[in-house]
Amino acid sequence: MTPEQARDKIIFALDVHGLADIDRWAAQLAGHVGMFKVGKELFTSCGPEAVKTVQRHGGKVFLDLKYHDIPNTVAKAMVEAARLGVQLANLHALGGEEMMATAAATVRKEFGDERPRLLAVTILTSSTAETLRQVGIERPVEEMVVRLARLAKDSGMDGVVASPLEIESIRAACGPDFLIVTPGVRPSFASLDDQKRVMTPAEAVTAGADYLVIGRPIAKAGDPVAASRMIVDEIAGGCP
Numbered sequence: 001m002t003p004e005q006a007r008d009k010i011i012f013a014l015d016v017h018g019l020a021d022i023d024r025w026a027a028q029l030a031g032h033v034g035m036f037k038v039g040k041e042l043f044t045s046c047g048p049e050a051v052k053t054v055q056r057h058g059g060k061v062f063l064d065l066k067y068h069d070i071p072n073t074v075a076k077a078m079v080e081a082a083r084l085g086v087q088l089a090n091l092h093a094l095g096g097e098e099m100m101a102t103a104a105a106t107v108r109k110e111f112g113d114e115r116p117r118l119l120a121v122t123i124l125t126s127s128t129a130e131t132l133r134q135v136g137i138e139r140p141v142e143e144m145v146v147r148l149a150r151l152a153k154d155s156g157m158d159g160v161v162a163s164p165l166e167i168e169s170i171r172a173a174c175g176p177d178f179l180i181v182t183p184g185v186r187p188s189f190a191s192l193d194d195q196k197r198v199m200t201p202a203e204a205v206t207a208g209a210d211y212l213v214i215g216r217p218i219a220k221a222g223d224p225v226a227a228s229r230m231i232v233d234e235i236a237g238g239c240p
């Protein structure tokens with residue numbers, strides 16, 4: 001894999017709260033990552049201006065708001081996400097088939113092929129079997145992830161967000177064209193933080209991840225540009 005291909009797989013999690021932070025990170029990491037993720041912290045503090053600021057820097061955007069509500073509300077929120085011109089947007093698969101199918105059909109009808117790829121979050125990478133048990137789900141994590149990925153595919157979603165540990169099973173269940181986006185990525189130099197189901201960048205790409213979401217391992221590094229270069233080199237060197 002070339003360094004450019006490796007770079008394009010990296011989505012930097014902009015877990016910050018100000019527009020000035022976006023300017024700083026976008027300027028610093030442009031050319032070192034393929035996309036920027038706007039999540040709950042940044043969107044709650046800055047709203048759509050966060051997306052527009054990344055776009056003004058020429059950056060692509062994954063809008064990670066993990067919608068989970070009644071079908072009509074989620075479909076309308078997804079339409080507004082698509083209107084922002086983002087590349088990826090997501091909802092929570094635990095919202096079920098009607099919620100996902102309504103959102104997917106509504107966005108497709110309004111935007112055709114000029115739309116974001118729609119992702120369903122399966123089981124959060126910070127969750128374990130114990131987390132599931134606490135909310136009454138007595139099934140292994142991997143079984144739940146594959147079950148939700150199948151449901152997402154059948155509902156018209158383009159892909160899922162899952163841990164790299166589940167890539168192989170999702171590919172077997174959902175095929176080669178189904179997008180798999182994986183947070184829970186930790187290079188050997190980084191700490192786990194609150195992530196529980198993790199792999200290294202090269203392991204995740206070798207397993208078949210389309211995109212890796214990486215935040216703190218880059219943001220908290222002494223030299224974030226050097227950290228992103230090390231990740232690109234690890235992927236490019238370790239993956240065919």
Ligand SMILES: O=c1ccn([C@@H]2O[C@H](COP(=O)(O)O)[C@@H](O)[C@H]2O)c(=O)[nH]1
Nearest residue numbers: 013039123124125183184213214215216
């Ligand atoms: O299952 C999930 C879904 C989303 N995330 C998000 O990804 C980043 C990961 O950041 P790190 O600093 O690399 O841990 C973060 O914004 C999460 O909200 C996830 O981690 N797991």
